[in-house]
Amino acid sequence: MSLVTPVTELLGIRVPVVQGGMQWVGVPKLVAAVSEAGGLGVLTALTQPSPEALRVAIRETKKLTSKPFGVNITLLPSITPPDYPGYARAAVEEGVRIFETAGNNPGPLIKYFKENNCIVIHKCTAIRHAKSAERHGVDILSIDGFECAGHPGEDDIGGLVLLARAARELKVPFLASGGIADARGFAAALTLGAAGVNLGTRFMCTVESPIHQNIKEKIVASTERDTVHIFRTLHNTARVFKNKISMEVVKIEKQGNAKFEDIKDLVSGERGRKVYELGDPDYGIWTAGIVMGLIDDIPTCKDLVERLERETVEILQSTAKLAGLEVRQKAKL
DSSP states (O other), rough: OOOOHHHHHHTTSSSSSSEOOTTTTTTTHHHHHHHTTSBBBBEEGGSSSSHHHHHHHHHHHHHOOOSSEEEEEEOOOOOOOOOHHHHHHHHHHHHEEEEEEEEEHHHHHHHHHHHHOEEEEEESSHHHHHHHHHHHHOEEEEEOOOOOBOOOSSSSOOHHHHHHHHHOSSOOOOOESSSSSSSHHHHHHHHHOOSSSESHHHHHHHHTSSSOHHHHHHHHHOTTSEEEEEEETTOOOOEESSSSHHHHHHHHTTTTSSSSSHHHTOOOHHHHHHHHHHTTTTTOBBBGGGGGOOOOOOOHHHHHHHHHHHHHHHHHHHHHTTTTOOOOOOOOO
């Protein structure tokens, strides 16, 4: 049996598994491997230094796979914003027709993509934001629970409640994002009403992931207690790996009245990138989710997606048995 959902039909993929956009991680090799495995690989636009570099990455991905893949454009708070329209235009001109958007004020980007007959997945951490994205015409929503790596929003609402509310209130299909790494989570998400799942940290820990082997092994060795929130006092909360640098940031924030200038050298994106290149988990800030507690191997993307598909189908077919329940027909009186 296969898992056919509105997401597989909209995106033209075999398994409703999307690899989330991840800075420095969503590069052609990983993206193509996920798509070849039957899911949807997603290039991270801002990993590339310019729109022209994104064009090169798209062309490289097309050489590695003929399957559908997408491009993530995340709108980040910045004194000097990246050339978001330029990245969007470059991707559309290169033939990309699936986009994942995230961040504040995505309306103009969504409008541009829809004018060019693209499918838009928008990532949200709150149902009110999801409804706003619906009004802008997105095709699929990605509902990010508090468990997620990266930015979980400021409401601290876990996926269990968010997904149940999404099933009640949203009109378009949605993905479950945050805290999912195995078939139990996948099956639970589908049962809660999701039409697929979005995986980030789990795909970081695969053979084709571009990060250093030391970091992959650190993820395997870590537990759900090995993350921490930074930027809480700046109202831009981010879940990252708990290391010397992130704990120093937390210490500064706890002193009160911290400004970004007080921590900017510690949280430098370049230092985070070096973590993945050099393999030193304490060199800088790097993103990871509590789902690390469920990751105990480093498979190929093919093996991972096929395992998720197979085991999720098995769980869905035997849910009552798995829960230790027996469903009986009531005797007629």
